[in-house]
Amino acid sequence: MAQRVGVIGGGQLARMMIPAAVNLGIDISVLAESDDSSARLGATAVGDYRDVAVVREFASTVDVVTFDHEHVPADVLSQLVNDGVTLRPGPHALAFAQDKIAMRRRLGELGVPMPGWTMATTSADVTSFLAEYGGRAVAKTARGGYDGKGVRMITSADEVADWLSALAEGELLLLEEWISFRRELAQQIARRPSGEVALWPVVETIQTNGVCTEVIAPAPLSAGKVADMAAHIAVTIAEGLDVTGVLAVELFETLDDRILVNELAMRPHNSGHWTIDGSTTSQFEQHLRAVLDLPLGATEMTADHAVMVNVLGGPSRGMTSRLGQAMERHPNAKIHVYGKVFRAGRKVGHVTVAGDDLDSVVAQARGAAGNFQD
Amino acid sequence: MAQRVGVIGGGQLARMMIPAAVNLGIDISVLAESDDSSARLGATAVGDYRDVAVVREFASTVDVVTFDHEHVPADVLSQLVNDGVTLRPGPHALAFAQDKIAMRRRLGELGVPMPGWTMATTSADVTSFLAEYGGRAVAKTARGGYDGKGVRMITSADEVADWLSALAEGELLLLEEWISFRRELAQQIARRPSGEVALWPVVETIQTNGVCTEVIAPAPLSAGKVADMAAHIAVTIAEGLDVTGVLAVELFETLDDRILVNELAMRPHNSGHWTIDGSTTSQFEQHLRAVLDLPLGATEMTADHAVMVNVLGGPSRGMTSRLGQAMERHPNAKIHVYGKVFRAGRKVGHVTVAGDDLDSVVAQARGAAGNFQD
Incomplete structure (x- = not known):
């Protein structure tokens, strides 16, 4: 009998696990937020992931539970653990993804390089931190932020x-x-869970207004020290936090050549979408292997370079009508459409191009994605 | 709104269309034979493809109908055409895939090279043909054969x-x-439908007891004349028979260096499974693009070589228990499991390995598939 993986959340990350599950013969079930979720093809239940009864019922139908997002409340996760449900990653790891202060504290214990940080409850705390760090800081809510939400660049309390x-x-x-x-x-x-780790090459991510818009794999001129530092940090975090499944570590490369940890995501991540078309094993297949404790696949690139460009929704951007145009102009582009309702700035798809000439790969990926822009 | 493709038949070919549809944001629906079909994740209806009412109802829910197999009866196809349903390939093309005598006749009109052939109704017809062709022949039922069924090598009537x-x-x-x-x-x-064609490299197929067991892409030492002849034949047939979607042309390379047409399949085909992991565009994505009349994708290989080895069911062969072992030993292997009940000799999965050293690729693909054999 096939092994059954349940995914809480019906976004595009759950959607992109479906092809990997189909290929490997793994039964995938999704607990989706709505009937028209991005992962609706795999949805076996529709309900609220904050409702413990809904989640327990869903979990009872699968062998292992994993996640499209990190927002399932701790009390729901605790109940599942009490029920004997296998959660991957586990609640002890997810806690660090859900609470950025807990994450910073734990990374400090692990000796991982990161920006200076503090906790604040008062205006005086903020003013003091600003004074210490040159009059500017990044303020973040400890919980609930993503894609630039819950983050502010500040110069005063x-x-x-x-x-x-x-x-x-x-x-x-x-x-x-x-x-x-x-x-x-x-x-x-x-x-x-048995401890095996596998890493893809470190990539460069380009953000626009706090949202990832482009990923270049591998990061240009990263071979050697940069790649080694990034890999060492990721292994330290994955092991130190006991992460199972895919972990994405977002990093700053500073002007003085340090590598510092910015954010963590304990699930497949936008920075790894290129792996579907540019690596022997995609992040989605690898996530399924990892949460089922199956041996991990090879992470070599299938070409020298891969570039992923996100397609963001806009008021008058129809995806389907642009699909033929993009295909006509860019036969090498791998086009991914998430089946989501369009809203301005929402991630509704992406394009990846892989090849051996970086200039050409970048031009093709941007060109293909550009067909979906106004 | 996404375009809706309906697939008649719930076998592994329909199953492997699902990942391609998910990636492109195409809604896929499958009319399956049973609740536990290989393509059950995409099944929106379960019923008999020979029942015109069942098929008409299914066709009314999609924009274009295509096929997992070529067995839908002509009278059912005619009714769909009368209803205004878009069938790709169309009934006029499918007729040649359904009737091997009609196919031979039409290929003769097109001047396509093929083995000598005749039609027989009596023992005398058979004896006469045997006398003409050195005392041996291949006898085939005109309809219904596949994977060596309906085919006999004979030396007497x-x-x-x-x-x-x-x-x-x-x-x-x-x-x-x-x-x-x-x-x-x-x-x-x-x-x-608009006429564009795209070809993958010609491949070598290895049959065991009439069933394809291994495919090597590209066929060794095929560059040049062999590839040119194979491509010319395939274009002639696709255009001459007005095929839409993917067409597989099975060929003999004779001892005297001719290329002759053996069989046709008007759908994705076992000989093209390697394209999922070894070509920029898989046969399943290309089939969806073609039946929706979208521009075709690039068919370049992503490595110099790709080898696919089928996994056949046996009396005591459990797939899932062997999955971990195959993954452990062959991290580069792309393992595909069809979710089918095991029967001796039944195709239940396949393994593809792509790479730049053919000896290594063959060894890895055979090695990985071997983990599923007793």
Whole structure:
């Protein structure tokens, strides 16, 4: 009998696990938020992932539970553990992805390089941190942020007065050093419960308004020291936090050649979408292997370079009508459409091109994605 | 709104269309034979493809209908055409895939090289053909054969006495020249209604007991004349028979260096499974593009060589228990499991390895597939 993986959340990450599951003969089930979720083809249940009864019922139908996102509440996860459900990653690891202050604290214990940081509850805390770090900082809500949400670049305590006044009892605001970086990188790693790890090449990620818009694999001129530092950091975190499945570590490469940890995601991640068309094993297949504790696949690239460009929704951008145009002009482009309703700025698809000439690969990937833009 | 493709038949070919549809954002629906079909994840209806009411109802839910197999009866196809359903390939093309005598006749009109052949209804017809072709021949039922079924290698009319006596009014037996071949090849081609065609490299196929067991892409030492002849034949047939979607042309390479057409399949085909992991565009994605009349994707190989080895079911062969072992030993192997009940000799999965050293690729592919054998 095939092994059954259940995914909580019906977004594009769950959607992109479906092809990998079909190929490997793994039965995949998705607990989706709505009938028209991106992963609707795999949906076996529709309901609220915060409702413990809904999640318990779903979990009872599968052999292992994993996630499209990190938002399942801790009390729901605890109940599943009490029921004997296998969760991968486990709640002890997910806690660090859900709470950025817990994450910073744990990374500090592990000796992982990261920006200076502190916790703040008052305006005086913020002012003090700003004074220490050159008058500027990055303020983050400890929980719930993604794609630039819950993040502000600040130069005065006034700019987070609303967040401070809204803090509940025991809640803290995270303040981080505002890093002058040369570029942003991401290191993806997969880890099985039995301990095996596998890493893809470190990639460069390009953000626009806080949202990832482009990924270049491998990161140009990263061979050697940069790749080694990124890999070492990712292995330290995956093992130190006991992550199972895919972990994405978002990194800053600073102007003074340090590699610092920015964010973590304990699931397949936008920075790894290129692996579907550019690596022997995609992050989605690897995630399924890892959460089932199956041996991990090879992570070599299938060409010298791969470039992924996101397609973001806009008010008048129809995906289907542009598909033929993109295919006509770019027969080498691998086009991915997530089946999501269009909203401005929402990630609705991506394009990957792999090849041996980076200039050509970048031009083709941007060109193909451009067909979906106004 | 996404375009909706309906597939009649729930076998592994329909199953392998699902990942391609998910990636492209195409809605795929499958009319399956049973609840536990290989393509059950995409099944929106379960019923008999020979039942015109079942098929009409299914066709009404999609924009274009295509096929997992070529067995839908002509009267059912006619009714769909009368209903205004878009069928790709169309009934006029499918007729040649369904009736091997009609196919031979049409290929003769097109001047395509093929073995000598005749139609037989009597023992005397058979004896006469055997005398003309050196005392041996290949006898085939005109309809319904696949994977070696409905095919006999004969040296006397007695060996088909049962088939001759069972012929219905108007039915004919096909007799073909028994070819001394160096090897078997297959040429896959995709064609859109608007006329565009795309070809993958010609491959070598290895049959065991009439069932394809291994495919080597490209066929060794085929560059140049062999590839040119195979491509010319495939284009002639695709255009001459007005095929839309993927067409596989099975070929003999004779000891005297001719290329002759053996069989046709008007759908994705076992000889093209390697394209999932070894070509920029897989046969399944290309089939979807073609039947939707979207521009065809690039068919370059992603490595110098790709080798596919089928996994056949056996009495005591469990797939899942062997999966971990195959993954452990062969991290480069792309393992495909069809979710089918095991029966001896049944195709239940395949393994592909792509790489730049053919000896290594063959060894890895055979090694990985070997983990599923007793």
